Amino acid sequence: MGKKNELTEEVVADVAARIRKIRNAESANGHQVGGQHYAKPIQHWDYVIAQGLGYFEGQITKYVSRWRDKNGLEDLKKARHLLDKLIEEVEAGRIKGA
Numbered sequence: 001m002g003k004k005n006e007l008t009e010e011v012v013a014d015v016a017a018r019i020r021k022i023r024n025a026e027s028a029n030g031h032q033v034g035g036q037h038y039a040k041p042i043q044h045w046d047y048v049i050a051q052g053l054g055y056f057e058g059q060i061t062k063y064v065s066r067w068r069d070k071n072g073l074e075d076l077k078k079a080r081h082l083l084d085k086l087i088e089e090v091e092a093g094r095i096k097g098a
Contacts, residue, residue, distance in 0.1 A: 007051070015042055015050045054095070056086035 019042060044065060048058040060079045067075035089095040 011050055015046050019043065019046055056082050
């Protein structure tokens with residue numbers, strides 16, 4: 001596998017297999033609480049875990065993933081705000097990057 005955060009066919013297949021396994025058991029993935037904008041082939045939290053994302057990356061990908069189905073431009077602005085904060089923290093050395 002390449003970089004830590006690289007979305008490859010192998011990662012997608014692994015996450016999809018984990019989702020199928022989890023959905024067959026009693027788990028948080030086995031039911032949906034909230035709107036249909038959360039009903040995706042890959043649950044966002046599974047993607048975040050599989051990619052090893054931190055808080056800001058997880059929040060950014062959440063808003064970017066759902067903007068068409070939920071709050072439109074507002075979600076994109078939230079993602080940008082979080083990205084600005086992440087950049088600020090990396091530049092200040094409080095979050096380590098590559």
